Amino acid sequence: MYQVALGKISDLQQQPLSPGLRQLAPTGPRRAAWLAGRVLLSRMLFPLPLPEVIYSDNGKPAFHASVPLWFNLSHSGNNIALIVSDEGEVGCDIEIIRPRENWPRLADAVFSAGERQLIAAEPEPLQLAAFWRIWTCKEAILKQSGGHVWQMAQIDSTALAHSFVSQTFIAGSLSLALCTPTPYLLNINDISGQHSLWDLVELR
Template identity: 45%
Template sequence: MLRLIKGEIAQLSAPEVVARWLPADIAAAAPEGPRRQSWLAGRVMLAAHCPSESLQALTYNQHGKPTFARPGAPHFNMSHSGDRIVLAIDDRAPVGVDIEILRPRRAWQRIAADYFGEAERQRLAALPHAEQLLAFWRGWTLREAVLKQRGGSVWQMAALDVSPESLNQQNLFTGWHHGTTAMIAVCAAHPFDLTVSVMAGV
């Protein structure tokens, strides 16, 4: 089963929430600076939703993607944007997730030109103007989720083929969950029905 858990960084990184969910040594390992709150919120979500796994035994690939060290442990991936954070957990295979706050992006056409394929850029350009920005965010989150499922780096994005034909050949399956303020893309190595829950800072 693939689960998607949503939360707010400010709530989940609050001192009383951290004290409830995290061992002292894990909380003390949080980095200083702008990454601190999102790091703490992510560890709180892992502790709450993977209670049998050790946060002290996380390992990281060459691009920094964390995994549980225990053989047979669930696979997971996290993403955050603004104050939103999401955790995807897959019991079967590596998973990738990306969240983006839906916001104006003045340079989105240039970004698409740099990172999207020609066919994808043509599809964007053919849409009514009012639909193009949302379609850009859909394409961007898809690329991020696929890269993260594969354990890759954002530097590989320009060469990434996310056409339906390419994803089918790689046995990759994708889905979205979005509302009026944020879009979330998920990529997994098997078909899935997305189960979504919310973790509040309690």
């Protein structure tokens, strides 16, 4: 089973957290997203207490091995997304669909031939959105395994062997991709309009 939560960082960071947990939040620009992510996790698991979050050698946050749940967080601008799973490691990426200077050159550098063909097949006005769709898929795949963005060129989202990616656009302005160890269908009707304070989508 998979559960997905979408929210606004500016709202979530102000919601109640235990004093001990809030004291663990980093200072500086990462603080707001960190707090928002812990609020989402706490609400996702309620009424159970939030387990301690640890970090793997490659920096991926996780619960202790004794807790049979896996999660991943992503944020872009004021938007944050969370996926929680009881089936194995997951990856999540959310991006604002926005202009990016020299994106065709970036696609040439880190996208596979198959991915570049998907972009070329779109009408020119839709190619930027296609770029972000593929980008979020590749990032979700990387994040499932704890990889880093500099490994982007090693991932081909059109040739997956052991993982499954589901992707959708939200309100025409966000691209969301999830990578899981078992197949599922992410239905846009289930998540449309859910990038508000707190909503859950249950996917099987």
